[in-house]
Amino acid sequence: MNKTKERTIRIGTRDSQLATWQAKQVAQELQKLGHNTELVFVKSEGDLDLTTPLTEMGGKGVFTKALDSAQLNDEIDIAVHSFKDLPTENPLPLKVAAIMERADARDSLVAPDGTEFLDDPDYKATIATSSNRRRAQWLHSYPNHEIVNIRGNVNTRLKKVERNDWDGAIFAAAGLERIDLGHHISAYLDWMVSAAAQGAMAVMIREGDTKMEEIVSQLNHDETAICTTIERDFLHDMEAGCSAPVGAYAFIENEEVHFKAVALTLDGREKYDYEDSVSVGEAGELGHSAAQTLLSEGAIKVIEEMKKR
Numbered sequence: 001m002n003k004t005k006e007r008t009i010r011i012g013t014r015d016s017q018l019a020t021w022q023a024k025q026v027a028q029e030l031q032k033l034g035h036n037t038e039l040v041f042v043k044s045e046g047d048l049d050l051t052t053p054l055t056e057m058g059g060k061g062v063f064t065k066a067l068d069s070a071q072l073n074d075e076i077d078i079a080v081h082s083f084k085d086l087p088t089e090n091p092l093p094l095k096v097a098a099i100m101e102r103a104d105a106r107d108s109l110v111a112p113d114g115t116e117f118l119d120d121p122d123y124k125a126t127i128a129t130s131s132n133r134r135r136a137q138w139l140h141s142y143p144n145h146e147i148v149n150i151r152g153n154v155n156t157r158l159k160k161v162e163r164n165d166w167d168g169a170i171f172a173a174a175g176l177e178r179i180d181l182g183h184h185i186s187a188y189l190d191w192m193v194s195a196a197a198q199g200a201m202a203v204m205i206r207e208g209d210t211k212m213e214e215i216v217s218q219l220n221h222d223e224t225a226i227c228t229t230i231e232r233d234f235l236h237d238m239e240a241g242c243s244a245p246v247g248a249y250a251f252i253e254n255e256e257v258h259f260k261a262v263a264l265t266l267d268g269r270e271k272y273d274y275e276d277s278v279s280v281g282e283a284g285e286l287g288h289s290a291a292q293t294l295l296s297e298g299a300i301k302v303i304e305e306m307k308k309r
């Protein structure tokens with residue numbers, strides 16, 4: 001490769017602190033391979049409008065649309081996304097060329113005054129989250145708590161928790177840890193099933209851009225790709241969209257894929273669980289078969305509830 005002749009790779013990202021951190025991470029990896037990079041900041045609808053709940057904002061792709069257009073207009077070469085924000089169906093001529101090694105996939109609780117209240121069954125705590133998946137799982141565990149909506153990027157939400165009278169708010173642990181805010185985490189919610197692809201980043205290229213594909217695919221982390229593919233296959237087949245009360249998490253240990261999935265009614269009262277372990281070689285259909293199993297066991301009700309909204 002002739003490095004002096006190669007154009008600088010333009011990396012598109014949202015301008016939040018977390019998105020910028022993630023894009024810089026990809027930039028660093030590309031630089032290690034000998035490429036020049038440049039960050040291009042693109043504002044998303046999801047970042048500009050902080051009052052409308054995400055679930056009412058036309059749902060799919062509120063964080064990704066602006067980056068998609070920039071990429072289609074050739075203003076950027078590649079785009080770095082939180083993989084969990086990417087819709088499972090993409091009608092555009094853009095594709096994921098690499099999935100970066102996953103960080104902590106867990107959800108976490110930020111509780112400025114401590115977590116003792118969790119042990120008091122009579123205490124009516126107020127917990128902030130705009131995610132239906134987090135809401136439903138939280139209410140399943142703590143039926144007498146109240147959930148309130150909270151919007152904004154990680155920094156904005158953290159400020160809101162510290163200013164408000166809420167007892168706690170739920171965050172992706174990876175989002176806080178990546179930007180050195182992990183010390184705000186009061187508890188890791190090991191019992192909560194995380195969102196499909198939570199904690200992983202995806203690098204998108206234009207379809208047919210073989211040059212970028214060749215470069216970017218070298219960043220792919222195989223185990224993360226296997227696990228997040230299963231999780232996203234499940235989410236896709238549940239036809240539930242990113243705002244559905246559905247969680248999916250896979251990890252690999254001793255050549256086996258361990259997969260956990262959950263679907264709940266919005267009020268958290270009804271819960272459908274799936275758990276299975278299969279060898280890595282046989283895990284190709286795991287996400288699809290898990291969805292079929294849960295739907296036939298009654299989780300179709302959860303999906304119908306989402307469609308009515």
Ligand SMILES: NCc1[nH]cc(CCC(=O)O)c1CC(=O)O
Pocket residue numbers: 082083084085154170171172174175197198199200201
């Ligand atoms: N929906 C917003 C979003 N998209 C990705 C992350 C965190 C990082 C990740 O999960 O990869 C977050 C914040 C959060 O859920 O608290």
